[in-house]
Amino acid sequence: DSGVTQTPKHLITATGQRVTLRCSPRSGDLSVYWYQQSLDQGLQFLIQYYNGEERAKGNILERFSAQQFPDLHSELNLSSLELGDSALYFCASSPWETANYGYTFGSGTRLTVV
Amino acid sequence: EDQVTQSPEALRLQEGESSSLNCSYTVSGLRGLFWYRQDPGKGPEFLFTLYSAGEEKEKERLKATLTKKESFLHITAPKPEDSATYLCAVQARNYGQNFVFGPGTRLSVLP
Numbered sequence: 733d734s735g736v737t738q739t740p741k742h743l744i745t746a747t748g749q750r751v752t753l754r755c756s757p758r759s760g761d762l763s764v765y766w767y768q769q770s771l772d773q774g775l776q777f778l779i780q781y782y783n784g785e786e787r788a789k790g791n792i793l794e795r796f797s798a799q800q801f802p803d804l805h806s807e808l809n810l811s812s813l814e815l816g817d818s819a820l821y822f823c824a825s826s827p828w829e830t831a832n833y834g835y836t837f838g839s840g841t842r843l844t845v846v
Numbered sequence: 847e848d849q850v851t852q853s854p855e856a857l858r859l860q861e862g863e864s865s866s867l868n869c870s871y872t873v874s875g876l877r878g879l880f881w882y883r884q885d886p887g888k889g890p891e892f893l894f895t896l897y898s899a900g901e902e903k904e905k906e907r908l909k910a911t912l913t914k915k916e917s918f919l920h921i922t923a924p925k926p927e928d929s930a931t932y933l934c935a936v937q938a939r940n941y942g943q944n945f946v947f948g949p950g951t952r953l954s955v956l957p
Contacts (some may be wrong), residue, residue, distance in 0.1 A: 734889065734891070736889070765944070774948070774949045774950065775890070775935075775946055775947035776947075777944035777945065780944060781863065788944055789946075790944050791919065823892075824888050824889070831935070831937060831944070831945065832877065832878060832895075833895060834880050834882075834892040834895055835892065837882075837888050837889030837890050837891070838889050839887070839888055840887075840888070840889050842887075
C-alpha cells in the first residue's frame with residue numbers, strides 16, 4: 733500500500749456522462765498530481781495542486797477539471813465523456829511543491845466509457 | 847522537440863540472465879531523470895532519481911546510470927519477481943513541476 737488512496741478502482745459509464753474520481757494523498761503530502769495512462773499515449777500529466785491551489789497544468793482537456801480541498805484530498809471531474817477517455821487515471825502525491833524527488837502513485841481508477 | 851524513448855519495448859530474460867534497459871532523452875535543461883517500476887493494474891513505484899551525468903544509483907539487483915543523452919537500468923541476475931514494466935521519466939526546465947514519461951520497457955523474467 734503506497735499510502736495514496738484512489739476511489740473507485742473501476743468505473744464503467746456511458747458516453748456523455750460525467751464522473752468524479754477521488755484521491756487521498758499520503759499523510760503529510762501537500763501536492764497532488766493527476767495522470768492519465770492509455771495504451772497508445774502512455775502516462776500523460778494532467779494537473780497538479782499544491783495545498784489547495786493549482787500549480788501546473790498539462791494536457792488536460794477543457795471537459796476535465798480538478799480541485800484540492802482543505803483536507804488535501806483531490807477530485808478529478810470528467811464530463812461529456814467520450815470513448816477515447818477510457819484509460820487508467822492515476823493520482824500521485826509528494827510532500828513538496830516541487831517534484832524533484834519523485835512522487836508516490838496510487839493504484840489508479842480504471843475508467844471505461846461505453 | 848523534447849522526447850523520451852525507451853528500448854527495447856519488451857524484453858524476455860531467463861532467471862539469472864543480466865541485461866540493460868535504455869532510456870534516451872532529448873530535453874533542454876534536464877533537472878532529473880527518474881526510474882519507476884509498474885506492475886500490471888498498479889501505479890508506478892519510484893525506484894531512482896539521477897540528476898547529473900556520471901551519477902549511479904543501486905538498489906538490490908538494479909543499477910541506474912546517467913549520461914548526457916541517456917540512462918541505463920542494469921538488471922543483474924534477475925528473478926521472476928523483477929517482471930514488470932520499467933518507466934523512465936524526465937523533469938526538465940520547461941516542464942515546471944511535471945514529468946514526461948517514456949513508453950516503458952515490459953520485462954519478463956522466466957524461471
